[in-house]
Structure formats: structure tokens, C-alpha cells
Amino acid sequence: MNLKKLIPELVSGLNDAGFDKNPKKIQSTSIPQIKSGADLFIISPEGSGKSTAIVIGIIQQLKEAFEEAPRAIIVAATKEKALEIEAQFEIIGKHTNLRTFTAFDQGIIQYQKDMIYEGLDVLIGTPKRLNELEKITGIPLSKIKMFVVDDAESFTLDRYAMIYRIADSINKSQFIMVANSWSKKFAKLSERIMKNPKIIKPE
Helix, strand or coil: CCHHHCCHHHHHHHHHHCCCCCCCHHHHHHHHHHHHCCCEEEECCCCCCHHHHHHHHHHHHHCCCCCCCCCEEEECCCHHHHHHHHHHHHHHCCCCCCCEEEECCCCCHHHHHHHHHHCCCEEEECHHHHHHHHHCCCCCCCCCCEEEECCHHHCCHHHHHHHHHHHHCCCCCEEEEEECCCCCHHHHHHHHHCCCCEEECCC
């Protein structure tokens, strides 16, 4: 991983976590593409380092805390996965002041809405809870610059409806779909919300 092209605070976090010593192939390939701002499909088997690549890419793009409204949304398939992603932000981004928050189904929705409006940079959430929050205007979308869907191949059609609805409310954003394998559902997704997406797969 070329650390010279990353912000110093991110480099410090990566050094502390040891990621600079043995970066995984999908990370070396996808992070420059995330930095470019392109819409992406990142397709690679489970455990290959995709989620970590997303965390690194978002930290690099957002750099530091800014105003109150979130600038990145990550849709995670489960509460457990959402919390894993948040933990990675805490480790890799510990030298930055970026603010993250995770919204999940079992939480109190009004509390989660209040926390979002108190100010954050990255909102991580499960599909059902993000859908519920969006319906009660619990997610300010005016500043969103990055919209990421993790484990996208596992999502049902009703969950994609939620993704379309949120995407339609965002003025301009980089859309990144992360999956363990390609799904025929991605063709419609690409046509609906993405612009000339690149497909990143292991060789």
C-alpha cells in the first residue's frame, strides 16, 4: 500500500495497526479507485479485506470532521457487521477527528435520530433501521458524498428499494457496492443509481 499518498493521520493509524506491512490485494487495488471518486463494484471473497479498504478509502476522502450532517453512509447487512465496521474506523482513524455512529434495529430510534443530528461524518446502519430513519427524516442527506453498500449480494429486493430511495435523495455522491460475488441484481442497480461504474475483482 502506497502510504505516501494518504493523509498523515491515516498513515499513523495504519502503521499502528500494521496494515502497511501486508496489505491485501483487494486493498491495494481498490483504495486508489475509491480515492479517484469513481462509482465502484468491489467484488472479492469474504475475508479478503474489502471492508477495511472501504474504511481506509472513506477516511482518506473525508479527512477530518466537518459541520454536522453526515458525508458518508455505509449500509451493512447486519448489526454485527455494522459494529465491526465502526470498530475499524476507531482503530484506523484514531488519529483523525472523524465522527462515526451506528444505527441498528434493536436501538431506540429517537435516540439514534438525535445522535445523528448532533453531528457526525460517517453513518453506519442496517437496512431496516436506515429505512425507518429515512422515513421520519432522521438522516440529513444534503451533504452525502459517499454511499456504500456492504455485502450487497445478500440484500433482498425490498432492501434495494430503500437504497434507491436514499440514492434518489442525494444530489451527488460516489456509489460503492461491495460484495463477495457478482449478482444479476447489480445490473439494475448500476443502471439506476451509478455512473459508469468500474468493477474491481481479484485476478
